[in-house]
Amino acid sequence: MNWKTLDDLDLLGKRVLTRVDINVPVENGLVSDTTRIDRIVPTVRHILQAGGTPVLIAHFGRPKGKPVPEMSLKVTLPALEAALGVPVKFTTLDEAHETIAFAKNQVVLIENIRFEPGEEANDPALAQRLANLGDIYCNDAFSAAHRAHASTEALARLRPACAGRLMAEELDALEAALGAPQRPVVAVVGGAKVSSKLDLLGNLVGKVDHLVIGGGMANTFLAALGHDVGKSLCEHDLANTARSILANAEISGCEIILPSDVVVARSFAANADHKTVEANACSADAMILDAGPETIAQIGACFAQARTLIWNGPLGAFELVPFDRATNTAAQAAATLTKMGKLISVAGGGDTVAALNQAGAAEDFTYISTAGGAFLEWMEGKDLPGVAALST
Incomplete structure (x- = not known):
């Protein structure tokens, strides 16, 4: 397969819908292992440096299509901000359009996408709601790539799409191991x-x-x-x-x-x-x-x-x-x-x-x-x- 990377797209002034995996372990209300957060840093920083607005889409736990307060991605904010070295704006999907409009060249994190019943059903309507929030789609979550969900599959077909740094690194490594x-x-x-x-x-x-x-x-x-x-x-x-x-x-x-x-x-x-x-x-x-x-x-x-x-x-x-x-x-x-x-x-x-x-x-x-x-x-x-x- 051939795929585009962040280097193939003009990100200046663009809202980049970025699927990431920050499904991290939490103990006593704090992230106990930041490995997954650390690994998305190169992608997010590249988007910022290229003049884009990274809009992070992620899941956390298995809430089964409904809001579960203890599975809110808000718990990851301190670790995200520490890893990225910049503030992160947190928003629900319902309020995301307004938040993103006032977040030029800033990082935005949307609440747990699995709170939406259409996510795991790969619902075209949810994918379109997400697509309306951005100009470019970037998948940096290889760990979720085996699932045909709205934020990993349907959304990728609605906007110019590319692999993030972590995704591209993973695909290159696997191609070197088994492909050729x-x-x-x-x-x-x-x-x-x-x-x-x-x-x-x-x-x-x-x-x-x-x-x-x-x-x-x-x-x-x-x-x-x-x-x-x-x-x-x-x-x-x-x-x-x-x-x-x-x-x-x-x-x-x-x-x-x-x-x-x-x-x-x-x-x-x-x-x-x-x-x-x-x-x-x-x-x-x-x-x-x-x-x-x-x-x-x-x-x-x-x-x-x-x-x-x-x-x-x-x-x-x-x-x-x-x-x-x-x-x-x-x-x-x-x-x-x-x-x-x-x-x-x-x-x-x-x-x-x-x-x-x-x-x-x-x-x-x-x-x-x-x-x-x-x-x-x-x-x-x-x-x-x-x-x-x-x-x-």
């Missing part, structure tokens, strides 16, 4: 369940050269191969599905890397008594909580030969010491190769971001996505409505 990647390409897919990532695995085996499967979902594959996984988290009913994925990978020439050795324990707890055994030697009263050193070495060797890495999900119970070793070691190896200029590394998903941060590796990855569902659907090969609406 430097090969060999290795993907890491971990997490608890195969069932939540069937589409992802099915898409990746046809696109990557090596696929590392870890975490709880690796147990399902091991069981499908006839290995006893004891009390491990495992979806035994998906054994046929796992075998089908393995067969498809063989047909497409994708090497699947499963644990050859595993770390097992009898309790799911930090520092629980544990030992390393072959992948087919988990006793009936134990559970697999991490990949073993032999597997970690194999993953490291795979990374060393690769040019592109895409990562979603941890390799073990990373929240528990010492069952974070495989995730930490592999993440640090990827970060080192990236820093040396030998690897393009793109990662995303909630647990993934937490795991890479815990490993101290996130800062050296080429790109870390905080988009969650949208990142996963892109990896699955699905069209994202909010991105498709920007295509020229």
Whole structure:
């Protein structure tokens, strides 16, 4: 797809309807993590510097189409103003026209768009109400791009549209990882369940050269191969599905890397008594909580030969010491190769971001996505409505 960016449009004197994601965590009435706010700053500042008026459209929580006072975006104002370094005018949608008229080259934030019942219904009438407030549409919320909502899809078709800085950065990173990647390409897919990532695995085996499967979902594959996984988290009913994925990978020439050795324990707890055994030697009263050193070495060797890495999900119970070793070691190896200029590394998903941060590796990855569902659907090969609406 081709899309315009902020650099392709004349913003001078224009009201720029800017869809952002500032759905941030709040504790005791204060924003507790400003990451999402910090990431929209380049877009908003560019619009201001180009002489435009950024009109921010965003959601907060799940109010289900009606005003819910505790889900008002007003709570984000102090953090927004601190990040942007300028005052932000707050308005309801009903009063937005008048507020914007008196806000030349100032930042305006419209109240939670999900207070409107037409938002999640992708209502053309709501999209037109929003379009009437501005001259240009800019989507800087990749994390909401997998939803066909009025502010992400219908609105984009009513005004000259472009991708914001964060959206363009995300799309460029994903294109580099899966669209036209430097090969060999290795993907890491971990997490608890195969069932939540069937589409992802099915898409990746046809696109990557090596696929590392870890975490709880690796147990399902091991069981499908006839290995006893004891009390491990495992979806035994998906054994046929796992075998089908393995067969498809063989047909497409994708090497699947499963644990050859595993770390097992009898309790799911930090520092629980544990030992390393072959992948087919988990006793009936134990559970697999991490990949073993032999597997970690194999993953490291795979990374060393690769040019592109895409990562979603941890390799073990990373929240528990010492069952974070495989995730930490592999993440640090990827970060080192990236820093040396030998690897393009793109990662995303909630647990993934937490795991890479815990490993101290996130800062050296080429790109870390905080988009969650949208990142996963892109990896699955699905069209994202909010991105498709920007295509020229």
